[in-house]
Amino acid sequence: MLENYVNELKKVKTDIKELLNGLESANTLIYEALYECDKDKFTKAKSYIKNISSKTDAIDNSIIKLLALYAPEATDLREVVSYLKMTNEILRACTNTRSFIRGLLEVCDYIDKNAINEYAMPLQNSTLKAIKIVNSMLDTDCVDDLQDCFNEVLIEENKTDDLYELLEKAILDESNDNFEKVHTILRAFRKSEKIADRAISMANLLVYIKVGGTMQRV
Numbered sequence: 001m002l003e004n005y006v007n008e009l010k011k012v013k014t015d016i017k018e019l020l021n022g023l024e025s026a027n028t029l030i031y032e033a034l035y036e037c038d039k040d041k042f043t044k045a046k047s048y049i050k051n052i053s054s055k056t057d058a059i060d061n062s063i064i065k066l067l068a069l070y071a072p073e074a075t076d077l078r079e080v081v082s083y084l085k086m087t088n089e090i091l092r093a094c095t096n097t098r099s100f101i102r103g104l105l106e107v108c109d110y111i112d113k114n115a116i117n118e119y120a121m122p123l124q125n126s127t128l129k130a131i132k133i134v135n136s137m138l139d140t141d142c143v144d145d146l147q148d149c150f151n152e153v154l155i156e157e158n159k160t161d162d163l164y165e166l167l168e169k170a171i172l173d174e175s176n177d178n179f180e181k182v183h184t185i186l187r188a189f190r191k192s193e194k195i196a197d198r199a200i201s202m203a204n205l206l207v208y209i210k211v212g213g214t215m216q217r218v
Helices: 003-034 039-047 052-070 074-110 113-137 143-173 179-211
Strands: none
Touching: 003 039, 003 052, 003 074, 003 113, 039 074, 052 074, 074 179, 113 143, 113 179, 143 179
16 A cells, blocks of 8 residues: 555554543543542543544544545455444443443442442443453454454453443342432443443454454444
């Protein structure tokens, strides 16, 4: 491929990496703030994912320009298309993160500390691990390593499903008939589980770049 194409594609990859770094930083702060309900940290976490729509739009425009100017084929085309799809997954993960923060700011004072320590923090930890693994995959070229990383993300995503169910049961058992508050708490933590879902989708796209074949629907 032409040198200009290679340089512009590297810029796209760098921009995507920055978005993933922001997503990782936001969810790291959420994890650190969760047990003590540190609202200052929750608020700070939002700063890492601000203006996400305009940032993903800018990357998408760069990718469309690449497609129009250079008409990449084979592996190059897979890479460009995967990045185009990936920006949407990052946007959705950041949107879920922002909703999660908003929910935590509203309800974290009402959540039983034992439930947070036993289920909510491990749930967020698995979500954070999934994001970190995806972030590392962006710099990984070995197909076997990518497949191993995908499997690790899948394991963490499965953990979030199981931990959310346990958290739901624990909170319902302590609900004292305050169903509105319970609904708000569970809706907030559902967002953490959904972030892990988006991580699986991103991991799948990064594997697809190297492996090809039929892109899995996640």
